[in-house]
Amino acid sequence: MLDSVSAILNALASGDASARQITERSLDAIAQTDPKINAVTHVAAEAALATADDVDRRRAAGQPLGALAGVPIAIKDLICTTDMPTTCASRMLRDFVPPYDATVIRKLRDADAVLIGKTNMDEFAMGASNETSAYGPTRNPWNHDRIPGGSSGGSAATVAAGQVPASLGSDTGGSIRQPASHCGITGLKPTYGRVSRYGLVAFASSLDQIGPMAWSAEDVALLLETIAGYEPRDSTSLDTPVPEYSKAIQSADLRGIKIGVLRDGLEQDGLDESVRKSVTEAMQVFIDLGAEIVDVQLPHSQYWVPTYYVIAPCEASSNLSRYDGAHYGHRSDADIDPADGPLLSMYRHSRQEGFGSEVKRRIMIGTYALSTGYYDAYYNKALKVRRLIRGDYDAAFQQADLLLGPTAPTSAFALGDKLDDPIQMYLCDLYTVGANLAGIPAISIPAGLDDSGLPIGVQLQAPALEESRLLFAAAAFQSQTQFHQLRPGKP
Amino acid sequence: MPQYETIIGLEVHVQLKTDSKLFCGCSTQFGAPPNSQVCPVCLGMPGALPVMNRQAITLAVKAGLALNCNIPPMTKWDRKQYFYPDLPKGYQISQYDLPICADGFLDIDDPASEGDTRRIGLIRAHLEEDAGKSQHDEASGRQDSRIDLNRCGTPLLEIVSQPDMRSSAEAKNYLTELKLLLTHLEVSDCEMQEGSLRVDANINLHLDVDGKKIATPIVEVKNMNSFRAVERALDYEAERQYAHWEETGQTIKDAPKTTRGWDDSREQTFAQREKEESADYRYFPDPDLLPVRLPRSFIDQVRDTIQETPAQARDRLQTQHGLSAYDADVIVNQGAAMLGYFETVADVSGDPKRASSWIQQDVLRTLKEQETSIEEFPIPAKRLGELLGRVRSGDLDNNRARDVFAYLIDNDSDVDSACTALGIEAVDSGEIESLCQKLLDDNPQVVQDVRGGKQQAVGRLIGQAKKVNPNANPQQVRETLLKLING
Numbered sequence: 002m003l004d005s006v007s008a009i010l011n012a013l014a015s016g017d018a019s020a021r022q023i024t025e026r027s028l029d030a031i032a033q034t035d036p037k038i039n040a041v042t043h044v045a046a047e048a049a050l051a052t053a054d055d056v057d058r059r060r061a062a063g064q065p066l067g068a069l070a071g072v073p074i075a076i077k078d079l080i081c082t083t084d085m086p087t088t089c090a091s092r093m094l095r096d097f098v099p100p101y102d103a104t105v106i107r108k109l110r111d112a113d114a115v116l117i118g119k120t121n122m123d124e125f126a127m128g129a130s131n132e133t134s135a136y137g138p139t140r141n142p143w144n145h146d147r148i149p150g151g152s153s154g155g156s157a158a159t160v161a162a163g164q165v166p167a168s169l170g171s172d173t174g175g176s177i178r179q180p181a182s183h184c185g186i187t188g189l190k191p192t193y194g195r196v197s198r199y200g201l202v203a204f205a206s207s208l209d210q211i212g213p214m215a216w217s218a219e220d221v222a223l224l225l226e227t228i229a230g231y232e233p234r235d236s237t238s239l240d241t242p243v244p245e246y247s248k249a250i251q252s253a254d255l256r257g258i259k260i261g262v263l264r265d266g267l268e269q270d271g272l273d274e275s276v277r278k279s280v281t282e283a284m285q286v287f288i289d290l291g292a293e294i295v296d297v298q299l300p301h302s303q304y305w306v307p308t309y310y311v312i313a314p315c316e317a318s319s320n321l322s323r324y325d326g327a328h329y330g331h332r333s334d335a336d337i338d339p340a341d342g343p344l345l346s347m348y349r350h351s352r353q354e355g356f357g358s359e360v361k362r363r364i365m366i367g368t369y370a371l372s373t374g375y376y377d378a379y380y381n382k383a384l385k386v387r388r389l390i391r392g393d394y395d396a397a398f399q400q401a402d403l404l405l406g407p408t409a410p411t412s413a414f415a416l417g418d419k420l421d422d423p424i425q426m427y428l429c430d431l432y433t434v435g436a437n438l439a440g441i442p443a444i445s446i447p448a449g450l451d452d453s454g455l456p457i458g459v460q461l462q463a464p465a466l467e468e469s470r471l472l473f474a475a476a477a478f479q480s481q482t483q484f485h486q487l488r489p490g491k492p
Numbered sequence: 493m494p495q496y497e498t499i500i501g502l503e504v505h506v507q508l509k510t511d512s513k514l515f516c517g518c519s520t521q522f523g524a525p526p527n528s529q530v531c532p533v534c535l536g537m538p539g540a541l542p543v544m545n546r547q548a549i550t551l552a553v554k555a556g557l558a559l560n561c562n563i564p565p566m567t568k569w570d571r572k573q574y575f576y577p578d579l580p581k582g583y584q585i586s587q588y589d590l591p592i593c594a595d596g597f598l599d600i601d602d603p604a605s606e607g608d609t610r611r612i613g614l615i616r617a618h619l620e621e622d623a624g625k626s627q628h629d630e631a632s633g634r635q636d637s638r639i640d641l642n643r644c645g646t647p648l649l650e651i652v653s654q655p656d657m658r659s660s661a662e663a664k665n666y667l668t669e670l671k672l673l674l675t676h677l678e679v680s681d682c683e684m685q686e687g688s689l690r691v692d693a694n695i696n697l698h699l700d701v702d703g704k705k706i707a708t709p710i711v712e713v714k715n716m717n718s719f720r721a722v723e724r725a726l727d728y729e730a731e732r733q734y735a736h737w738e739e740t741g742q743t744i745k746d747a748p749k750t751t752r753g754w755d756d757s758r759e760q761t762f763a764q765r766e767k768e769e770s771a772d773y774r775y776f777p778d779p780d781l782l783p784v785r786l787p788r789s790f791i792d793q794v795r796d797t798i799q800e801t802p803a804q805a806r807d808r809l810q811t812q813h814g815l816s817a818y819d820a821d822v823i824v825n826q827g828a829a830m831l832g833y834f835e836t837v838a839d840v841s842g843d844p845k846r847a848s849s850w851i852q853q854d855v856l857r858t859l860k861e862q863e864t865s866i867e868e869f870p871i872p873a874k875r876l877g878e879l880l881g882r883v884r885s886g887d888l889d890n891n892r893a894r895d896v897f898a899y900l901i902d903n904d905s906d907v908d909s910a911c912t913a914l915g916i917e918a919v920d921s922g923e924i925e926s927l928c929q930k931l932l933d934d935n936p937q938v939v940q941d942v943r944g945g946k947q948q949a950v951g952r953l954i955g956q957a958k959k960v961n962p963n964a965n966p967q968q969v970r971e972t973l974l975k976l977i978n979g
C-alpha cells in the first residue's frame with residue numbers, strides 16, 4: 002500500500018519504486034481527484050519531480066539521504082514557501098510568494114521530502130468546514146456533498162483522497178483534528194512551541210501550532226520527528242530535545258496507563274449518537290490493551306468555546322492588520338471616498354474587497370473585545386479563564402495519563418449546512434479548543450464509521466511535551482483496529 | 493493680569509546604541525539607501541516572528557538605573573495598534589503596563605538660581621520599536637509618497653517625565669542633562685539631526701484668577717529638531733495659550749488636548765490635528781514574545797557597568813582635582829570624551845587647574861574654529877599633558893607653550909621636536925644671570941627704582957631680555973633681576 006509513508010520509504014529503500022515513480026503517482030492522483038474535491042491550491046509538479054530525481058540520483062550514488070527522502074507531502078497554504086505562493090486561501094494574499102521558507106519547510110527539505118503543493122483551507126484558517134476559502138470549498142473524499150472539516154480541510158482531504166501519504170496542517174482550535182476526524186485520518190496537534198511557528202502565517206499566535214496529518218500514528222510520528230525542535234527565530238519555541246517518536250510507538254502494551262474519560266463531555270447536547278458509540282468502543286479497545294479507564298472532570302470546559310472565541314479573534318484582529326493594501330495584500334483601485342481621503346479610502350476598500358466575511362467577522366469581534374471599555378470585560382477575563390482551564394488540565398493529568406473523548410460532535414456535515422450560522426460552526430470546536438487554550442498536545446484517530454459510511458474520530462490528549470505517549474497509545478489502538486485502514490469508496 | 497505658572501512635561505525618544513534592531517539582526521545605521529536595511533522580521537512579513545535583542549534590554553536597564561528608576565523583575569511586550577503607511581505590521585511592539593523602567597528622577601541645574609538643582613520626576617521609560625519614514629513629494633505637483641522602512645524596528649527608549657518643569661529654560665536644562673547622561677553611558681548617540689533623540693513636549697498654564705486655580709488645555713508640541721527649538725516653541729506656546737485663554741476663556745475642562753507642530757522658520761506652533769477622542773490603540777500583550785524576566789543578578793551586573801554619572805564626575809573633579817564647581821561643570825558638560833581627555837592631561841601634567849584652563853580656553857576655541865570634536869582633536873591628551881607639565885616646571889612660559897600648542901595642532905609631532913622646530917631651548921640659569929647683569933648694567937635707573945620700592949620697574953627689562961634670548965623664561969628673568977638688585 003503506497004499511501005503510507007513507511008511503506009513508501011520501504012519501497013524506495015528496497016528499490017521497488019523510485020522517488021520519481023512515487024511523485025508521478027502522486028501528481029496523477031491529484032490530476033484525477035482534485036477537480037472533484039478541490040483540496041490542492043497549487044501543484045509544484047516541476048520542483049517536486051526535480052527533488053524526486055535528485056533523491057533517486059543520490060540514492061543510486063550511495064549518498065546519505067534524509068529521513069523522508071522521496072515522500073510526497075502537501076502543505077497547508079498558510080505555511081511560507083519560497084517556490085510556491087502562500088495565499089492563506091484569501092483574495093488578500095492571492096499573489097504572495099514569501100521570500101523565505103518556514104522552519105518546517107526547511108526541515109522537510111533537509112529531510113529530502115518531496116513538496117508536492119499547497120492545500121486548500123478556510124480563509125486565514127478561520128472556519129470548521131473549509132467553505133470560507135477564496136478558492137471555493139474542498140469536498141470530503143468520502144462523500145462529495147460533505148465538508149472535509151476545517152480549517153486544514155485541504156490537508157485532510159488530500160491524504161484521504163490518496164493524493165499524498167501525508168500533509169502538514171495547522172491547528173488553532175481544532176483545525177487539524179476535526180478535519181482528520183471527518184476524513185478518517187490521523188492528525189496531531191503538538192504541544193504549543195514544540196514545532197516552530199516561524200513562517201506560519203499567524204491567525205492567533207498564542208494558539209496556532211503546525212502539525213502532521215497522515216493515515217496512521219506511525220506516519221504522523223515520522224513527520225513530527227522531522228518538523229519538531231527548537232528554532233531561535235521563534236521566541237515561543239521550546240528548547241527541549243526531540244524524542245524519537247517513531248521508536249516510542251513500537252510496543253502495544255498499555256498496562257499501567259490510566260486513560261481519563263470526560264463523562265460530562267459524553268453527555269453533552271449535540272453529540273451525535275454514533276460518535277458517543279465510537280468513543281465507548283474505543284474505551285473498550287484501550288481496556289483490552291491493558292489501560293485503566295478513570296473518570297475525570299474539566300470543570301471549566303463549558304467556557305472553552307467562549308474563551309477561545311474571544312482570545313483568537315483578538316489576536317487575529319491584530320495579526321491581520323498588516324494586510325492593508327499598502328504593505329501586504331490586495332490593493333483596491335476603487336475611487337476615493339471624499340469623506341475618508343485617499344489613504345483611509347484605500348485601506349477601507351482594500352480590506353473590504355480582500356477579506357471574506359468570516360475573517361471580517363472575527364476582526365470585528367477582536368477589535369471590539371480589545372477596545373477601551375471592553376478589554377477587561379472580554380479579553381482580560383478570557384485570559385483569566387484560560388488560566389483556570391490550564392489548571393483543570395493539570396489536575397486531570399494528576400489522575401490520568403491521557404484523556405479520551407470525541408474529536409468532533411458529529412461526522413462531516415453537508416456543505417452549506419452551517420455556513421450561515423456562525424455559532425453552530427464555532428461549536429464544531431467544542432472538544433478540541435481546550436488543548437489549544439492549555440497548549441497541550443492532542444491527536445485524533447479514526448475510530449469508526451457512522452450509518453452513512455462517514456468516518457468518526459476520537460481524540461486523545463496528553464500533558465505538554467508528551468507527544469510520545471499520545472502516539473504510543475494511538476499506535477497501540479491502531480494495532481488492534483482497522484479504522485485507519487479504511488479508504489473512501491465511490492462517493 | 494493674573495499670575496500664571498507654566499507646566500511642562502517631556503517625552504523623549506532616544507535611539508539605543510545597539511548593533512542591530514530590536515527584534516531582528518538588521519543594522520540601524522543612519523543614512524543608508526532607502527529600504528536597504530530591512531528583513532522579513534522588521535517588515536512584519538506574514539509568518540515572520542520577532543526575537544528580542546538582549547543588548548537593547550541591557551542598555552535600557554543601564555539608562556533606567558542611571559535615571560534612578562525602579563527596574564521591575566519582569567517586563568513584557570505589548571502591541572499598540574494603529575494604521576499608518578510607515579507601520580508595516582499595523583501595530584508597533586511597545587510596552588504598556590509593565591515598562592522596563594519606572595519612577596525615576598533626574599536632577600538638573602536650576603536656571604532661576606545658580607548653584608541650586610531641581611529634581612525632575614520620571615514616570616517611566618519603556619522600550620519600543622521605531623516605525624518607518626514617509627516622504628511626501630508634492631513639490632512637482634504630484635502626490636507621490638515614498639516610504640523608507642530602514643528605521644522600522646530600531647530600538648527606542650521613550651523617557652516620560654512628570655509635568656515637573658516650570659519654564660522653557662528648565663526644559664532645556666533637562667534635555668541637556670539627559671543627553672549628557674545617555675551619551676556619557678553610551679546608551680545613545682542622542683543625535684537630534686539623525687533622529688536618534690526626539691522630543692515631544694506637553695505644556696499648559698496654571699492661572700491664578702481671583703484666587704481660583706484655572707488650567708488651560710494641554711497642548712502636545714511636536715517636530716522640534718533642536719534644544720533651541722524646544723525652548724522657543726515652549727516660550728511661544730506659553731504666550732499663545734495665555735492669549736488664547738484671554739480671548740476664549742477655554743480651560744482644560746472644556747477643550748480637549750491638541751497636538752501642534754513647530755515651524756522653526758516662522759517661529760510659531762501650528763495646529764496639527766484635534767484629538768477629539770483619545771485614540772484607542774487596543775494594547776494587548778504580544779503573543780509572539782515571551783515576558784522578559786530581569787533577575788536581581790542581571791540588574792546588579794548592569795549596575796556594575798555604570799562607572800560614573802556626569803553628576804558624580806562633577807563632584808569628583810572638585811574633590812579629587814580641586815576644580816571649581818563652574819570648571820567641573822564646563823568640562824563634564826562637554827561629554828565623556830572630553831572628561832577622559834581632561835583627566836589624562838591633568839594626570840600627565842600633574843596640574844589639574846592648568847589642564848582645566850587650557851582645555852576651556854585653547855582646546856575648546858580650537859575645536860570651535862576647526863568645527864571638530866575632541867575625538868578628532870590633533871593633539872593627544874598625553875602630549876598636551878606633557879606640554880603643560882613643562883609649563884608647570886618652569887621649563888616653558890605660557891606664551892612659548894602656546895606657540896608649541898599651535899605647532900602641535902598643525903603637525904603630528906612630539907613636544908621635544910616641536911620645541912626644536914620652534915628654536916625653543918632650555919636656557920641654563922648662568923646664562924640668564926649674565927644676561928640680567930648686563931641689562932642692569934645698561935639700565936641703572938631700573939636698579940634705583942626697584943631699590944626705591946617700585947618692583948614693577950623690572951618689567952621693562954623682561955621684554956628686553958626676551959628680545960635678546962626668546963627662550964628666556966620671563967618668570968625666571970624677573971626673579972633673577974630682583975635677586976641681583978637686592979643682592
